[in-house]
Amino acid sequence: MATTTEVSSSEYNVVGTRPIRHDGTEKVTGRARYSADIQLPGLLHGRVLRSPHAHARILSMDVSKAEALAGVKAVVTSADFAKPSGRVSDLTEGAIHNMGFMANNVMAGDKALYKGHAVAAVAATSPHVAEEALGLIEVQYEVLPPVLTLEVAMKDDAPVLHERLKSLANPGLRPGGLMDDDDTGESTNIANHFVFESGDIEQGFKEADVVVEREFDTASVHQGYIEPHAATAVWNADGNITIWCSSQGQFAMRDQTARLVGVPVSKIKVIPMEIGGGFGGKTIVYLEPVAAALAKKSGQPVKVAMSRSDVFQGTGPTSGTHIRVKMGANKQGKITAVDATLAYESGAFPGSPAIPGSLCMLSAYEVENARVEGYDVVVNKPKAAAYRAPGSPASAFAAESVIDEVAGKLGIDPVEFRMLNGATEGTRRINGVRLPRIGYMELLRAAKDHPHYSAPLEGPNRGRGFATGFWGNGTGPASAVASVNSDGSVSLVEGSPDIGGNRVALAMQFAEVLGIAAEDVKPAIGDTDSVGFTSNTGGSGATFKSGWACYEAAHDIKRQLIERAAKIWEATPEDVSYTDGVLTHNSDPELKLTFRQIAARLNATGGPISGRGNVNPRGQGPATAGCIVDVEVDPDTGKVDILRFTILQDIGKAIHPSYVEGQMQGGAVQGIGWALNEEYVYNDRGEMTNSSFLDYRMPTSLDLPMIDTVMVEVPNPGHPFGMKGVGEVAIVPPMPAIANAIHDAIGIRMTSLPMSPGNILEAIWSQEENGKA
Amino acid sequence: MAKKAHIETTINGEQVEYLCEPRQSLLEVLRDVLEMTGTKEGCNDGNCGACTVVMDGRIVNSCLVLGVEAEGANIETIEGVATPESLHPLQQSFLQNAALQCGICTPGFILASKALLEREPDPGEERVRHWLAGNLCRCTGYDKIVKAVLEAADVLEVKG
Numbered sequence: 063m064a065t066t067t068e069v070s071s072s073e074y075n076v077v078g079t080r081p082i083r084h085d086g087t088e089k090v091t092g093r094a095r096y097s098a099d100i101q102l103p104g105l106l107h108g109r110v111l112r113s114p115h116a117h118a119r120i121l122s123m124d125v126s127k128a129e130a131l132a133g134v135k136a137v138v139t140s141a142d143f144a145k146p147s148g149r150v151s152d153l154t155e156g157a158i159h160n161m162g163f164m165a166n167n168v169m170a171g172d173k174a175l176y177k178g179h180a181v182a183a184v185a186a187t188s189p190h191v192a193e194e195a196l197g198l199i200e201v202q203y204e205v206l207p208p209v210l211t212l213e214v215a216m217k218d219d220a221p222v223l224h225e226r227l228k229s230l231a232n233p234g235l236r237p238g239g240l241m242d243d244d245d246t247g248e249s250t251n252i253a254n255h256f257v258f259e260s261g262d263i264e265q266g267f268k269e270a271d272v273v274v275e276r277e278f279d280t281a282s283v284h285q286g287y288i289e290p291h292a293a294t295a296v297w298n299a300d301g302n303i304t305i306w307c308s309s310q311g312q313f314a315m316r317d318q319t320a321r322l323v324g325v326p327v328s329k330i331k332v333i334p335m336e337i338g339g340g341f342g343g344k345t346i347v348y349l350e351p352v353a354a355a356l357a358k359k360s361g362q363p364v365k366v367a368m369s370r371s372d373v374f375q376g377t378g379p380t381s382g383t384h385i386r387v388k389m390g391a392n393k394q395g396k397i398t399a400v401d402a403t404l405a406y407e408s409g410a411f412p413g414s415p416a417i418p419g420s421l422c423m424l425s426a427y428e429v430e431n432a433r434v435e436g437y438d439v440v441v442n443k444p445k446a447a448a449y450r451a452p453g454s455p456a457s458a459f460a461a462e463s464v465i466d467e468v469a470g471k472l473g474i475d476p477v478e479f480r481m482l483n484g485a486t487e488g489t490r491r492i493n494g495v496r497l498p499r500i501g502y503m504e505l506l507r508a509a510k511d512h513p514h515y516s517a518p519l520e521g522p523n524r525g526r527g528f529a530t531g532f533w534g535n536g537t538g539p540a541s542a543v544a545s546v547n548s549d550g551s552v553s554l555v556e557g558s559p560d561i562g563g564n565r566v567a568l569a570m571q572f573a574e575v576l577g578i579a580a581e582d583v584k585p586a587i588g589d590t591d592s593v594g595f596t597s598n599t600g601g602s603g604a605t606f607k608s609g610w611a612c613y614e615a616a617h618d619i620k621r622q623l624i625e626r627a628a629k630i631w632e633a634t635p636e637d638v639s640y641t642d643g644v645l646t647h648n649s650d651p652e653l654k655l656t657f658r659q660i661a662a663r664l665n666a667t668g669g670p671i672s673g674r675g676n677v678n679p680r681g682q683g684p685a686t687a688g689c690i691v692d693v694e695v696d697p698d699t700g701k702v703d704i705l706r707f708t709i710l711q712d713i714g715k716a717i718h719p720s721y722v723e724g725q726m727q728g729g730a731v732q733g734i735g736w737a738l739n740e741e742y743v744y745n746d747r748g749e750m751t752n753s754s755f756l757d758y759r760m761p762t763s764l765d766l767p768m769i770d771t772v773m774v775e776v777p778n779p780g781h782p783f784g785m786k787g788v789g790e791v792a793i794v795p796p797m798p799a800i801a802n803a804i805h806d807a808i809g810i811r812m813t814s815l816p817m818s819p820g821n822i823l824e825a826i827w828s829q830e831e832n833g834k835a
Numbered sequence: 836m837a838k839k840a841h842i843e844t845t846i847n848g849e850q851v852e853y854l855c856e857p858r859q860s861l862l863e864v865l866r867d868v869l870e871m872t873g874t875k876e877g878c879n880d881g882n883c884g885a886c887t888v889v890m891d892g893r894i895v896n897s898c899l900v901l902g903v904e905a906e907g908a909n910i911e912t913i914e915g916v917a918t919p920e921s922l923h924p925l926q927q928s929f930l931q932n933a934a935l936q937c938g939i940c941t942p943g944f945i946l947a948s949k950a951l952l953e954r955e956p957d958p959g960e961e962r963v964r965h966w967l968a969g970n971l972c973r974c975t976g977y978d979k980i981v982k983a984v985l986e987a988a989d990v991l992e993v994k995g
Contacts, residue, residue, distance in 0.1 A: 082930050089938030090926040092873020092913035096939055099872035286973045288877040288885055289939045338939030339973050370878040562936035562974055720933035724975055731976030755882035763977040764968040
């Protein structure tokens with residue numbers, strides 16, 4: 063297939079071009095196979111029984127009637143799973159999860175902690191029989207008062223979810239845990255309470271000419287991937303388990319499942335299916351251990367699938383939050399002090415993104431005097447899972463709204479205000495860590511110069527807003543192996559599931575090194591027995607870390623090709639050079655072999671050549687984004703229309719510009735949904751009342767304009783091609799930018815999300831009432 | 836449990852017979868009985884469009900059609916869009932425009948877009964956005980999908 067190459071002054075042949083993705087044809091013809099597409103002989107269908115109560119003790123469970131139903135082959139409960147400890151001290155080997163809590167989340171033990179919490183599962187000959195059987199399982203619950211808000215959960219006399227929850231004061235530890243047996247600490251719902259401090263905020267506020275303090279609330283929102291979770295497992299009599307599922311990391315699925323079913327990791331092979339969206343929500347197991355346990359008990363392959371309602375109620379949304387920000391600045395436009403308190407709901411188990419939210423909030427700025435206090439709080443809602451730049455969107459909504467207000471009071475243009483305070487290389491973040499090279503100032507300049515920023519915006523109830531966002535970006539171990547084929551192509555097996563175009567971007571980095579075409583690389587995502595350990599496609603890290611692995615694998619091949627040519631030419635490797643896919647004898651330049659020519663001769667000249675790359679690279683570099691948005695507010699209905707939207711992002715260097723734009727557009731639109739419509743609506747019993755795509759309103763094509771993108775290329779010194787992770791940060795700025803635009807349009811400062819028609823109307827009415835008073 | 840019904844229908848131009856339970860949806864029949872898994876399930880309640888197929892010339896959410904209702908119908912699924920020789924211009928345009936990321940919603944979008952272009956060969960952006968409002972995509976923000984459909988319309992017009 064043809065490569066469409068954009069005219070570029072780049073020094074690269076492949077990097078920066080726009081080849082057709084390798085998996086594209088399969089995906090536009092329906093042939094690509096996703097998690098639910100697996101069919102096996104004798105396949106059973108599994109379904110999960112979920113708690114109807116948000117908070118209840120499970121007194122007893124009788125599964126005998128379900129087991130007796132014709133077609134039912136197995137029923138499992140928490141008794142069928144391993145019981146890893148939930149103690150804090152068990153967190154070893156860099157594990158970022160508390161496996162005791164994870165086991166409890168996958169299948170409730172003695173308590174159901176949210177409506178939708180799994181309590182049992184059935185495998186049967188058809189999905190309908192399995193569903194029928196769920197209705198025959200008798201569970202006796204003692205219903206307990208649900209803890210549904212941060213305010214209630216943090217009270218001293220609040221009902222507690224976990225009687226032995228340890229309250230940490232540790233900004234380095236996300237998962238939290240239970241107390242040691244001899245710990246006599248008080249029961250609490252506060253899993254973590256930490257403070258970051260720098261400078262002297264009292265002095266800073268004294269130096270301020272303007273101080274703004276506001277409180278903000280954001281509702282839980284779901285990642286909203288279109289593919290519901292599904293997992294299929296076979297448990298052989300020899301103890302070997304095979305699992306087919308879609309996830310953001312086949313190795314994470316393997317390692318977590320191994321702990322939850324109590325087998326060594328070597329007993330499990332996870333075969334990654336194509337993933338139908340994840341956005342952070344498919345980084346932890348839900349169904350994989352359940353499918354395995356049902357397969358073991360039934361002796362047959364079992365596919366367990368979630369309904370959309372299961373996905374909403376049983377898998378991770380992101381946290382609802384309450385955030386207070388107080389900011390002072392002087393007349394010159396310099397921020398003199400910030401004092402902030404952030405509380406994040408973690409759902410039923412500890413581990414909200416309060417830490418990254420607190421860390422990212424001020425990271426794009428140089429703030430000498432700051433105090434940021436964070437709380438991680440358990441409530442009777444689904445356990446929060448990662449969602450695109452976890453934690454940062456909520457804290458940016460608060461901080462960037464306050465910055466807009468401070469700049470407004472000082473009469474300084476909002477972009478210029480950010481330039482006066484913007485972080486550069488060497489600026490200390492609030493945890494003391496200095497920033498590497500970042501492109502935030504370049505991004506601000508690009509915003510200021512963009513025609514959208516100065517375009518006329520006329521008409522009543524219209525306004526323009528600007529905001530930015532910061533995300534730290536992640537990395538991790540990654541592996542790749544590649545084999546040269548006799549026709550001059552290379553089969554590349556890498557370990558990062560392709561969540562939105564990273565497969566082609568990895569093949570391109572590989573091709574760049576060898577001077578071959580992207581189309582001559584055949585990339586595939588390996589199962590857990592075919593490639594080395596690779597951490598999750600998450601933290602915007604896949605194209606970075608697996609890119610490094612592919613870069614190393616290509617260099618490994620290059621080195622071997624040079625050796626092989628030297629052998630053919632009876633020369634030393636030092637006599638051979640390799641440029642743009644051609645081997646040349648340095649002292650006899652007539653002697654040349656193209657990649658294709660030598661590939662055809664490998665078997666006859668010493669055997670096949672394969673390359674490998676095993677890395678755990680640093681230097682991923684943080685990401686920043688900004689957006690300019692024009693809105694129109696309908697004062698009669700409260701509806702906000704997005705008239706024009708421009709997203710700018712510091713991207714390092716685009717490997718495949720189309721898919722970088724795609725990440726920016728997709729992230730921005732998730733942010734628009736978060737800003738305007740999306741929220742988990744709960745009744746007072748803790749039941750989500752909008753668990754369908756009809757009532758949980760994600761943006762449709764009709765709700766949006768085109769999303770213009772500006773890729774700001776400031777090469778990342780931590781990567782051979784200067785790229786950095788681009789997947790997440792675009793979701794951060796839309797909420798505050800839209801809030802700032804609404805303020806510009808109607809003069810009302812919205813402080814809670816979503817800014818839905820009802821909430822906007824309420825704000826308009828309350829302002830009118832205040833005006834009258 | 837009610838007995839299975841014997842159904843005769845046409846799928847992608849081929850005569851097809853199958854047995855299905857009265858409670859099985861057309862989506863289940865396609866995926867689980869006929870093993871045509873190109874049609875995707877996103878919500879199973881008619882709100883995402885991932886399971887879009889064309890039935891007697893109309894786009895439908897196959898999760899909202901019963902398998903038994905397909906008796907005597909003419910159904911087109913994603914598996915019937917490309918010819919053995921080449922992709923449909925819409926499929927080609929989706930690839931050229933990078934109009935898919937995860938790809939789970941893509942079959943539904945292609946069928947819905949194809950139905951639009953067969954009715955209205957030259958729709959504008961607003962019309963495309965309106966027509967596709969029943970198909971959810973969470974990855975792309977729709978920008979590149981809308982562009983791909985508009986570009987395919989141009990290609991088809993030149994061809995036609």
